[in-house]
Amino acid sequence: MLTKTQLFSKGFLAVAPHMFSVIPFGIICGAIGIELGFDPVLVYAMSIIIFGGASQIVFLQLLSGGASALIAITSVGVINSRHLLYGAVLSEYLEKLSFIKKLLISYIVVDQGFAESNKFFMKNKTEQYLHYHLIGSGVTLWIFWQLSTLAGIVLGSFVPEELGLKFAIPLTFIAIVVQDFKKLDHVIVMITCGLSSLLFFDAPFKSYIIISPIIALFVAALVLRLKK
């Protein structure tokens, strides 16, 4: 049995490599807010109140482009709706926690933390304090997100745009899914999702981000049926 501290550090170590994409993305996110002319306090507050990179950028771009509050809110909701899927997966491992703890831990569930902690959970189902891994990964991502958006707000986009550091985002997620390339069923699901995301890229409210996973999960259900 691992102690709470050991699990927390494992969570930290699991997401630490992803800082190569989280930090530049945070800087870009903070700098964009200032470039678009928003109040620095407001731009930073979003990192605490919303705490979701892509949705924060879209939100500011929509508002500065003259979109209504309703459209901006809807877009954030649609982009972040993928967390419902993460929650459904994680609920298996968080079932025994008290209601209050569930409410608190939910706040720090983000893409990379979910991905890495879920990988750990699948291999270590019997650990008693499993959720400390998720706390370790989530808190780490939270702290670095705060610091990097703050850096972007204060220093502006000091990372040269020519470097194309936004490309680190797809790379981070390639690192997360690449080991499943061995499994044909997973590859089918990934290709379905990827092609759907390109097909529906222009759908309103950035809804490709949830439409394509839903299509891919239907295909996953079909694949499961065929495997039986």
Added chain:
Amino acid sequence: MTWLTIIIAGIITYFTRMTMVALVDRDLLGESVKAVLAYVPSAVFPAIIFPGIFINDYGTFIEMNDPKIFGAIVAILVGYFSRNVIATILSGLFSYWIIIFLL
């Protein structure tokens, strides 16, 4: 006004994170749904990966000789064999930079 908009967006985002963990009883999900949930990472992340590679900042498709495609292929190969996240990200970035800066 903008503050109120942010707070509402934040509350909605929090609900997307919290609903399935704290409000929905897991027993409501059938066995087949639980089996499908094992595919969530593979079903979600390509929706971030594909547009990040194949669609540029202006929302149009890139050319087939775009350096990002080369970078992504290098990252996939390095990631698959090294099983190392840092190596995956950096190999992709460096191979992309080599093409845009040196060639």
